[in-house]
Amino acid sequence: MTMETLPSTAQSAALFARARAVTPGGVNSPVRAFRSVGGSPRFIREAHGAYLTDVDGNRLLDYIGSWGPMILGHDHPAVREAVAAALTRGTSFGAPSEGEVRLAETVTRLTGVDRVRFVNSGTEATMSALRLARGFTDRKFIVKFRGNYHGHADGLLVEAGSGLLTNAEGALGRSAPSSAGVPEDYARLTLVSEYNDPAALDALLAERGHEIAAVIFEPVVGNAGVLVPTPEFLAALHRVREHGALLIADEVMTGFRLSLRGATGLLGLTPDLTCWGKIIGGGLPVGAYGGRADVMDFVSPQGPVYQAGTLSGNPLAMAAGLATLEVLEGDPGLYTRLEAYTARLAEGLKAAAQDAGVPLSVNRVGSMLTAFFQDAPDGSVRTYTDAARSDTAAFATWFQGMLGQGIYWAPSQFESIFISAAHTDTELDATLDAARTAYAHLGG
């Protein structure tokens, strides 16, 4: 790559300068600022299929998919038409509407939960599910796993993953809480255990199990990079209920991404409560939590645990979510195709890295993948501590090499990428060509 071939990013840079004057760090969500990879973020003008177009007119092959929701690709006709039709009927009613019932019926039918409540983000979903678990069990403490991210509710910003692993203050490895502004008094109600360490979870439960309202976990982690649970860890999760605690699966990222029954369906886990977001809103703001009827009926107005929202069940979001789930359900081969693409991408990345002498360890499940810049055998990065051994400087250089060639990878070593139904062999070939160049650049 030479300077002559680098795309112009002048318009993005100008917008970023304006944004920084009026918004903290110039962005509305930290990872978008590119702090861990350097450089300035692209401002996006529009997106169709597998591609984004930035404000300078550069076409970018998108592996972020809005951080998960865009499993059908951007601007899918079924979603666009459903939202356009809903738009003609009004944008918010503050009263129940049929779309909420239809999406709830679809989610309960596909996932097997009894009841679901819609909110506006994944953060709201996990926050509400924890309040519900505390209300139901009349206990205070919760357990989460190091490097798992469940949104930015106070009690969950403790040893958290995603942007917290690479933020400007270098939170990597810092002990709880992971954010300023979360009082220790509050964080102490969150007990942290190591993901994929069944003995640690068993020990914690043996000591404190009687005080624990819930154990919340990512069934397949995306927010420390992709981490896959071991069978032994899954068995330990199943034992949580022996202590009277609820098991809460955070499927905000994995729900409808890894299968129509999410990661828990693939793994044979039956949580008491499940949280969703991302895909169930088809690219519009949404979240949801659901589960067993006896637990969910503790939610107001049926029960004593309060939770509400001005825009909850928003008709546009319901329409986009329903259209997305209908397309997913109507295309039984889709998850197999997504996985096949991801498997070939993994093989290609690995081969290209090997040729260039760059150590790489790939974790992947379904259409989620992280290529860690370290020499551990594939699949052996199992914990946040393992992931943190990656060479983040090498990743950043490779990331910039990819971006310079029009491939928009997740701008952090500790994130998953997301493949969409719009990614075809053409995109795969272009990605692997670019990857070879970027690895060679790095090796050389």
Ligand code: PLP
């Ligand atoms: N839970 C998980 C597993 C997530 O990946 C995220 C976001 O990435 C959240 C919760 C929070 O969702 P939101 O960003 O919609 O608040």
